[in-house]
Amino acid sequence: MAFRLSNSLLGILNAVTFLLSVPVLGGGIWLATRADGTECERYLSAPVIAFGVFLLLVSLAGLVGACCRVNCLLWFYLVAMFVLIVVLFCFTVFAFVVTNKGAGEAVSGRGYKEYRLGDYSNWLQKRMENSKNWNRIRSCLQDSKVCKKLQDKNWDQTQFFKADLSPLESGCCKPPTSCNFAYIGGTNWTTTPASTTTPFSDPDCKTWSNDGTQLCYNCQSCKAGTVATLKRDWKRVAVVCIVFLVFIVIVYSLGCCAFRNNRRDNRGAYRGAAWKGGYA
Known part of the structure; x- marks a missing residue:
């Protein structure tokens, strides 16, 4: 029951993330293709598109891996999530360090x-x-x-x-x-x-x-x-990153549980098939 719950929760969370990635990716493409867009908007479009593609691929891997018991996709999902956790942690620390000095x-x-x-x-x-x-x-x-x-x-x-x-x-x-x-x-x-x-x-x-x-x-x-404006905005982003980091760690823990349960299911299915083959 526990493993079904973790797989179901992970599937639901990644389904929501997958749906969120579509407008993010669409917004980045819209910024890049606007005929009257400014240079600043076109420059911003590249990271937005990259982030949208990352969300799309990772959430799809997590969704299929959790719901269809595909371990290779779930392994890719866990690696990507671990990298995201490290990047978010490093960015948060860096943002607080570089914005610690200076004021109007x-x-x-x-x-x-x-x-x-x-x-x-x-x-x-x-x-x-x-x-x-x-x-x-x-x-x-x-x-x-x-x-x-x-x-x-x-x-x-x-x-x-x-x-x-x-x-x-x-x-x-x-x-x-x-x-x-x-x-x-x-x-x-x-x-x-x-x-x-x-x-x-x-x-x-x-x-x-x-x-x-x-x-x-x-x-x-x-x-x-x-x-001064960057400092103010980076501090706000850093606070959001801390909250998001806690959420990602929880999701990563669910992913680890789902991966472990997938292996347990696969091992049980293999043993069942071997037992039937030997009995036959």
């Missing part, structure tokens, strides 16, 4: 924070400083129009300074506070007497442009805002 810096009289790339882990800094990586990320940021909300705002300077901006908005859509620029409106700024008579201590001040397609997308502050 509060600015007096401002509702938003300033972000500096040097405050974050060396690994993340190197990924942002790599020109190939940053060109791709910058293209994604421009395509997603992260600054459009600010461009459409009809705020005065006081309202803008009190706004609670996201890390990307603070880093990419405005010049650093140290530049002492005057706010005009939207994403437009102008120099002040203080900013023209004092040499810029931050190179981002020279990089800033009122051009809506440029703004501060080439600034170090934009890279820092991107890292």
